[in-house]
Amino acid sequence: MLTTKNNFAGIDLEELRAEHESALNKMNQKSKEEEWLEQRKGKFTASEFVRLMGYEDKEGFPDGAITYVTEKILEVVTTNENKQLATKSVEHGKDTEIEAVEKFMQQFGIEVYNFGEDQQYVELTKDVGCTPDGLIGDDRGVETKCPDSKTHLHYLENLTLENFKKECTKYYWQIQGSMYITSRKSWFFISYDPRFKNESKRLFVLEIQRNDTDIAKLEKRLTEAVKRKRQRLKVFE
Numbered sequence: 001m002l003t004t005k006n007n008f009a010g011i012d013l014e015e016l017r018a019e020h021e022s023a024l025n026k027m028n029q030k031s032k033e034e035e036w037l038e039q040r041k042g043k044f045t046a047s048e049f050v051r052l053m054g055y056e057d058k059e060g061f062p063d064g065a066i067t068y069v070t071e072k073i074l075e076v077v078t079t080n081e082n083k084q085l086a087t088k089s090v091e092h093g094k095d096t097e098i099e100a101v102e103k104f105m106q107q108f109g110i111e112v113y114n115f116g117e118d119q120q121y122v123e124l125t126k127d128v129g130c131t132p133d134g135l136i137g138d139d140r141g142v143e144t145k146c147p148d149s150k151t152h153l154h155y156l157e158n159l160t161l162e163n164f165k166k167e168c169t170k171y172y173w174q175i176q177g178s179m180y181i182t183s184r185k186s187w188f189f190i191s192y193d194p195r196f197k198n199e200s201k202r203l204f205v206l207e208i209q210r211n212d213t214d215i216a217k218l219e220k221r222l223t224e225a226v227k228r229k230r231q232r233l234k235v236f237e
Contacts, residue, residue, distance in 0.1 A: 039121045039129075042076040044068075044225055046130035046177035050170040052221040056214075061224050069228050077236050096146040100192030101134050103203050104142065112136055115144075124181045127226045132178055133190075142188045143175050152193035155204050164189070164206060172208070177218060179210045186210060 044052070054062040074080065098116040105112055114120050115134030123129040134142040147155075158167065165172040168189070175187045191204040 040131075042072050042127075042229075044072060044128050044222060046174045046181065047170075049177040049218060049222075050173040052225055053169075053173050053218065056217050056221075061221070061228070065221060065225060066228075069225050069232070072225075072229055073232055076233060096192060096194060097133065097144045099194065100144045100146055100190055100203070101142065103192060104144075104188070104190050104205065107203060108205070110136055112142055115142070122181055125226070127229065128181065128222055130174075130178045130181045132182065135182070135184075136188075139185045140187065141178055141182060141184055142190055143171060143178065144190045144192065145171070146192050149193055149195055152191050152196070152204065155191045156201055159204070159206065161206055161208070164208060173214075173218065175208050176211055176214050180215045180218060184210070 048068065051068040052062075052065045054064045101112050101115045104110070112134040113136075114132065119131050119133065121129055121131045132141045133144040136142065171189060175189065179185070179187055187208050187210075189206045189208055192202060194202055196202045
């Protein structure tokens with residue numbers, strides 16, 4: 001049987017190379033995700049700040065916040081590995097976030113940096129930080145969501161600057177927290193769904209302004225959370 005450089009013993013070498021490259025890319029991506037998770041271990045991060053903000057106008061430290069502190073302590077004092085829930089929706093979000101930022105830049109003529117694989121963890125203190133989806137200049141940033149189509153439609157039909165905090169409480173505190181940590185004045189909330197037939201409806205954007213009153217509330221809860229965490233960790237020193 002004749003063989004060529006692209007076919008040896010019935011094996012397609014180009015296909016093998018492609019599979020090998022794909023496997024290497026997956027290994028590199030897994031390594032980056034593990035590094036990202038390690039950076040966040042035991043830290044209070046913007047994506048979960050909402051857990052500190054229950055009953056925001058009341059004094060005291062809510063039960064949900066206490067649970068959050070406990071989880072952060074366990075990340076430090078146990079060998080339990082960080083695990084992420086890999087659902088179809090989560091994978092879709094990861095696959096399309098870069099495309100979402102690129103479409104945003106194209107439509108609005110705004111340059112975004114440190115997005116996609118170039119995202120960087122920003123540390124406020126050794127206990128507090130965030131990983132922005134992207135940064136703009138020295139005073140703005142972006143939070144990108146690639147939700148299921150039902151959620152994106154809800155945003156298109158209902159979401160406004162006035163009701164954003166109520167409708168998207170988790171993302172509101174994530175964005176305010178990111179502005180607090182990075183000292184920025186506004187943040188773009190981006191929802192993107194390329195499955196919509198009408199291209200003009202695929203991208204939904206709101207520019208959320210910094211709210212120093214709410215940031216002061218967040219700072220107070222963060223201060224208490226860090227204090228409680230450090231006190232409880234003394235037992236393990």
